[in-house]
Amino acid sequence: MNVPLLDLVGQYRAIKDEVIPALQAVIESQLFIMGPSIGQLEAKIAELSHARHGIGCASGTDALLLPLKALNLKSGDEVITTPFTFFATAGTIHNAGGTPVFVDIDPDTFNIDPAAAAAAITPRTRAIMPVHLYGQMAQMERLLQIAGRHGVRLIEDAAQAIGARRSIDGVWRMAGELGWATGYSFFPSKNLGAWGDGGMIVTSDDATAERLKKLRLHGGAKQYHHEEVGTNSRLDTVQAAVLLAKLPHLAAWSARRREHAAYYSTALHGVSAVRTPVTAPGNEHIFHQYTLRVERRDALQAHLKAKGVGNAIYYPIPLHRQPCFADLGYRAGSLPRSEQAALEVISLPIYPELERAQLDYVVDTIREFYR
Ligand SMILES: Cc1ncc(COP(=O)(O)O)c(C=O)c1O
DSSP, X not given: OOBOSOOHHHHHHHHHHHHHHHHHHHHHHTOOBSOHHHHHHHHHHHHHTTOSEEEEESOHHHHHHHHHHTTTOOTTOEEEEOSSSOTHHHHHHHHTTOEEEEOOBOXXXXXXXXXXXXXXXXXXXXXXXXXXXXXXXXXXHHHHHHHHHHTOEEEEEOTTOTTOEEEETTEEEEXXXXXXXXXXXXXXXXXXXXXXXXXXXXXXXXXHHHHHHHHTBTTOSSTTOOXXXXXXXXOBHHHHHHHHHHGGGHHHHHHHHHHHHHHHHHHTTTOTTEEOOOOOTTEEOOOSOEEEEESSHHHHHHHHHHTXXXXXXXXXXXXXXXXXXXXXXXXXXXXXXXXXXXXXXEEEOOOTTOOHHHHHHHHHHHHHHHO
């Protein structure tokens, strides 16, 4: 049997009769730039996030870069984040003119450790950027307290966590609800994926929303009038139409991912070399990734590959150990929990269309390896 890590064709076949007409309508209208689908999608994603504004942009990377630019960082200004994430989290801090300050993770959830974030605050700190890694939210209530106490912004990297939520004092809080600004990615493999690149920022700060709308359009709301220097980072109208057609399915797709995750975790119970994902109390996980910690990870990976089971390592090198950040002065052992995670994690196929026989095959292949 062959179980790919991701198979977007199954989803495409299931929904193409809904998406193609939406796409066709954009083509018939020829309104490719900032067409009506953009505003419709922005309103829906803002609503989903319990936020007042959505601002579509060209990618998840830009959905982080633009709010960081809106901080007007000066050389030496610091943004505290996790090193155990996709490169864009820290790359955007650098590209916005700031310095990433990496702090270690909570070993259960792989998300930023709030105590470590608090300890890293300095007079130069301008923001904290948690990542809701793999689809479950970081400890937003603690991060909010820290950010509030020190007067710094909270920017959520929710690229992997659209629709994730966390019960705080008995109230469901959405990814994107509590931060000053939040970035989403619509990269095709995401739980809500476009048919190309795309991203969105949500915020409930009216002035910031206005500013971000300008920054994505060369710094001016009115054509050929530029209050500041922005860039071209519009969400493509074709992509917005695809996403609008897909959005009604998102909750069911993420629920299906949760079912698969529960099935895997039950079936792998008792394999002592394998630690299944921990969902923190209060979190509703959307399982963008289903990620194990395992012993002899690289040998398991080779075994899975030989047996036709797709898998991936997210992420093999924590960002504080990347050559491009060498001048920040981190060493091997600086952030041991992130470094340990990078040696132990492996992600399995978790997309909604997987069938029971495929899940069983993945489990049997892992059990066979550790027998
Ligand atoms: C945690 C995280 N941040 C940022 C991004 C950047 O998103 P994009 O690839 O849409 O630019 C991604 C996805 O690739 C991601 O997983």
